Amino acid sequence: MTALMTQAGDADEADPTAPPEVPRRTGGTGTRLLRFALANLTRRPERFVLSTLGIALAIMVVVVVRTISIGFAGSGTASLADVLDGAPLWVASAQGVHYDSRLSAMLPGGPAPPLAAPPGWTAQQTIAGAWATGRGRLALYGRRGVPARQAEVGAAAARVLGVSGGQRIHVGGQALTVEINGTSRIVTVAPAVARRQVGGAGWWTVRPPGRLAGQLNLGQVLSAATGIPSSTDPAVTAGPHGLIYDTVGGGGSLTFQQRFSALFSGKVTGSVLGLVSTVGLILGFVIAVTSFLASVQERRREFGIMASIGLADEILYFFLVESAVIFVAAYALGALAAGAAVLVLAPGVASAGAWLQAAALAAAYLPAMAILGALVPVHRLLQQRPVALLAGAS
Amino acid sequence: MTVAMNPGAGASAAAPEPEECVLRVTELWKLHQLGDEVVRALADASLAVTPGEFVCLMGPSGSGKSTLLNIIGGLDRPTKGTVIVDGTDTRSLTESQYAALRHDTIGFIFQSYNLIPFLSAVENVELPLIFEPFDRAALRQRALDLLEMVGLAHRAGHPPTKMSGGEQQRTAIARALIGDPRLILADEPTANLDQKTGATVVRLLRDLCSRLNVTVVAATHDPAVAQEASRVIRMEDGRIIGDPASHDATLEV
């Protein structure tokens, strides 16, 4: 009997006239495209190297700049947080406030202006000054709420003093027990103790009554009640009556903290670093598009073949994958090199945390850049007929 | 010598003296490495061409005719063998010396014309000589004269993108002539042209041989070219299998 007349149970018997089945590889389209892209890139590495280097350098610029910028802002915000301690309003003396870089803390220029807090409002006066310990200068703050026999010492300050929790230090003629609190370079004690040690300069921090919490005009309200002028702009300096800094009010795209950081690190730095970082991203993108255009041009024939056998969409997917690979490689190279460089060269200015933030910010732009970078040249390519691509006519 | 000689018609001439030849190819080989295999693009090809001939290298694709032409013109290098162009042995020439030889003695015509897209027709014709200290006006006039000779005086200012295939090829022919070459090498000159235009181009080549005493060697598979040629050399698989001027008794005539 012919082999064709098989019974139902003979399903295992192969039909001798059928072509052998091509075994299917495991892994989805994504992996196949990835393998294809990697094979292509390793085949002509010289083209890949120059453009990846260019994009990596641009990303490195962006990450270095942003790391430094975030590092600055971080110091600024930290010192502001040390001052405000959660309060929204900060009342400075007529002589203003300034940041002392060696002490890493804000210091007042003179005594806090006389302030009568309206009913329901809480005003806390902080004494602040520079304290010359035997071991180095530290910022000393005096705040209500710190027990008379205690000193809250920030971790960095503790290192300067060479003390740990439970030990005793002498401030303002008094022996105080050290309690390590926070990371700053500031020692906080009771106001009377601070006054004896560094004098009467200081400021107020003011909290509104609960019913007014969250409002955006707190500075103006307090100003109306006390006669002290108010501002939401940290660049404004105090007048003869002092100044209320409203750290939550006002509008605009930047918070008080951000504007303060920008101010804090110099007016040049904030905007310039931001501009450099943006333009750096643009440069990286343009380099990518140029090299992708060249790559597409060189392989026109190859793509023409793909299009003519019906793989027009695959060209786009393949190019997206290739673009993604190049961008990921360039980003890894650029971001890591940036981190290494900044942490080695300027560890005091930039921290690992700042770098992580900067790298994450840069990474946020990558998907858009990779997709657009691949789309632009491929779009032009796909508009042509496969015949034109195959002929390779210029 | 405008009468086309069919292969086999008439007795074959005695072998020409070496000094009379404008081109002499001796035992030329070209081998490629393709993976594990060695491809023989040319195998032991020999021929001699006297001035004024219109020689046609005829054969199917892969027969080696284009390879032979490219090597004669120095666009490619042989694996073994000699090529003597106008008395010069090309084996010892460096790339720049070969370029100089091309410049002075050889004119090239390609299947895909190879005109510069951003230059006008007359500028394309002038191209080979604009890097020399020639009088610009005289050069321009000569280029225009050549364009007129090929029937394209009215298209002198047009770029290749605005010309038909036949017009582009005729411009390329004019360009090949600007340097007053002794030898013109044409690689598939009619392949991209329709039959009628192709016939025009071939007749033009034939007339060049007779009127300007230029020698033309054309590689083609187009029988229309072979018809107009004074001598047809047949090639297959890298070998010359038919040459009416050859003494070799093993070759078909």
Next chain:
Amino acid sequence: MIGYGVRYGLLSTRRRRKALLLPGLTTATGAFLVVLVFSLAPAVRQQAAAFGHADQVFRATLLITILVLLTGVVEVAVCTTRAISQRTREIGVLTATGVARPSVAAALLIEPMAAAAAGAVAGSVLAVAAEVALAAAGSLSASPAPEATGLAVALAIGVSMVSAALASILPSWRAASRPPIHSLSHGG
């Protein structure tokens, strides 16, 4: 001989104007960064150092300056190698017609250098304008020194043009050295 190559190069640059756009744009962006960073680095350093670690800030700004310069060089190289590979067939035609290599290299040099020069000038002008705008908006508490800006502009233009020249000569010389059949058949 090279003079004629240069003349051909000028002609081809004029005719191929549109091809100057992308390289010019890229170079402009790079030059913008170079001029901005170079001319403002001293002021940035001074102000940022106010809150400590002056030497580290100096090293950081130096790093940014060098990086920006390197990026400028590489982007010009990327654009120029692309431009040359686009013209491989043209190189093949020139070589096949017997034009000598120095002339070919000289001819192919003009367009990348022109794009680099134009882009660098445009980028520098934009950078200076940006500095002026920032200063007017009060975002700069110290205006950039004119000498620093002048040096930066000269540097941007000079480096761009030299990079374009080098990135052009090497591949075009190599292409003109190969047997023309390669350039003619594989050219773009």
